[in-house]
Amino acid sequence: DSGVTQTPKHLITATGQRVTLRCSPRSGDLSVYWYQQSLDQGLQFLIQYYNGEERAKGNILERFSAQQFPDLHSELNLSSLELGDSALYFCASSGYRDPSTDTQYFGPGTRLTVL
Amino acid sequence: AQSVTQLGSHVSVSEGALVLLRCNYSSSVPPYLFWYVQYPNQGLQLLLKYTTGATLVKGINGFEAEFKKSETSFHLTKPSAHMSDAAEYFCAVSESFGNEKLTFGTGTRLTIIP
Numbered sequence: 001d002s003g004v005t006q007t008p009k010h011l012i013t014a015t016g017q018r019v020t021l022r023c024s025p026r027s028g029d030l031s032v033y034w035y036q037q038s039l040d041q042g043l044q045f046l047i048q049y050y051n052g053e054e055r056a057k058g059n060i061l062e063r064f065s066a067q068q069f070p071d072l073h074s075e076l077n078l079s080s081l082e083l084g085d086s087a088l089y090f091c092a093s094s095g096y097r098d099p100s101t102d103t104q105y106f107g108p109g110t111r112l113t114v115l
Numbered sequence: 116a117q118s119v120t121q122l123g124s125h126v127s128v129s130e131g132a133l134v135l136l137r138c139n140y141s142s143s144v145p146p147y148l149f150w151y152v153q154y155p156n157q158g159l160q161l162l163l164k165y166t167t168g169a170t171l172v173k174g175i176n177g178f179e180a181e182f183k184k185s186e187t188s189f190h191l192t193k194p195s196a197h198m199s200d201a202a203e204y205f206c207a208v209s210e211s212f213g214n215e216k217l218t219f220g221t222g223t224r225l226t227i228i229p
Binding site: 002043048058090094102106107108 | 215
């Protein structure tokens with residue numbers, strides 16, 4: 001158990017819909033990362049938040065957005081869903097304090113299926 | 116830009132044999148390198164990482180990896196494979212503190228033959 005929790009575990013929805021994925025980081029970790037794992041794209045970095053502020057952006061579509069709240073949990077919002085958005089979405093957290101010891105710990109993921 | 120190449124999307128070894136999973140990276144700055152393992156229907160678990168210092172890094176479950184700058188490689192090895200090692204393995208690179216996003220390779224699925 002990494003200490004990172006993600007809900008829900010599975011999500012099935014229809015094209016055009018909007019969903020919200022939730023992530024709670026490990027206790028004390030200030031940084032949250034979102035990754036997408038799909039068969040055709042592999043594991044891709046989407047976005048990073050640090051203490052409530054957006055820190056880095058990767059291959060995140062404009063239909064997707066994220067935020068980190070004062071209690072440090074994060075939500076990834078996916079809208080106007082397409083079939084190709086079906087994937088496993090991972091959240092990771094790190095302390096972002098010491099590069100020699102910092103590690104990203106991954107949650108169990110949310111499997112999104114768009115029908 | 117950083118990138119990772121994992122040679123061999125599928126590797127099969129006999130139980131008790133040497134495991135060797137290959138990873139080459141490209142980075143414009145001294146990299147941080149990682150190996151993660153993913154068991155079926157589970158998240159990613161860190162096996163080991165290299166940041167600075169000793170180039171031979173030991174991780175969990177008997178795995179180790181050696182950072183070779185001249186070869187831009189970070190291959191993962193284990194002397195004797197166990198059935199429980201069957202999983203997908205991902206090599207990843209990040210560039211620096213402050214630019215921590217992980218860039219992953221495409222993964223290697225390891226099968227252990229009894």
